[in-house]
Amino acid sequence: MRELTYFVAVSVDGFIAGPAGQFDQFLVEGDHAGEIWAKYRGTAPTALAAAAGLPVEGGPFDTVLMGWNTFAVGLPELPDPYQHLRQIVFTHEHQAPEGAAGVDFTDRDPVEVVRELKAEAGAGIWLCGGGALAAVLADEIDRLSLKVNPVLLGDGVRLFGDRPYDPAALRPLAVSAYQSGVVLAEYVRH
Structure with a gap:
């Protein structure tokens, strides 16, 4: 059975973004970057990984889940951010923007969707954000990987x-x- 991993950057005081969604205080360069990328290859948007010369194939995930706010961070430049993964965005209020042909937008129950995904064959499922979606899926998360x-x-x-x-x-x-000061803390459900 496939596993759901919540792999996300977080502040020491437990925030994945600022009040306006800002995440620019999180370190993207430093001695942690290469080792974490090697372990979690494919967890950068396809175009950004290509620009940085980072391969996206061979990572632990083939599916990425996110809420609308996490998805919208890349708009309008990246309407199809993780082209190398199956992308599912949970939203009750928004429609697919132009250029997002490779993204599945759904208003279905996230728990139901995750249970269906876990029953399918494939690699891991990555929950990349946000906090409200993580709260709904808390009981379905098998692994928690925090870039503190x-x-x-x-x-x-x-x-x-x-x-x-x-x-x-x-x-x-x-x-x-x-x-760099970053700590990668990894946990599994008991």
Whole structure:
């Protein structure tokens, strides 16, 4: 069965973006970048990876899930951001923008969609954001991989949105600390 991995950059205080969706405080260069890319190859938009000379084939995922706000970060320049992956955007309010032919927009229940995806053959499923979608899918997440950045944001989009108090134990897999200050913390569900 396929696994759902929530792989995302996060601040030390638990935000994946600022109040206006900004994420420019997260480090994209440094000694962590190459090693994390090697492990999570294919987790950059196709055009950006090509411009940086980064291969996207052979990564752990063949499907990427995101909410509208995460998807909209790349608009209008990247309406089909992860062309090398199957792309699913969850939205109740928005229609597909021009140029997004390779993206599936759905207002279906995310839990139902993820359960169907897990039953299919294929590689891993990547939840790249956002916090509200992660809150809905919390019980379906098999792996949590956090690129913890050495910054406090103070406000913004929480890692798991407004998820109510409901403790769920995770088992640590690995923690890798880098000179850049980034820490890759990886967990699996018990």
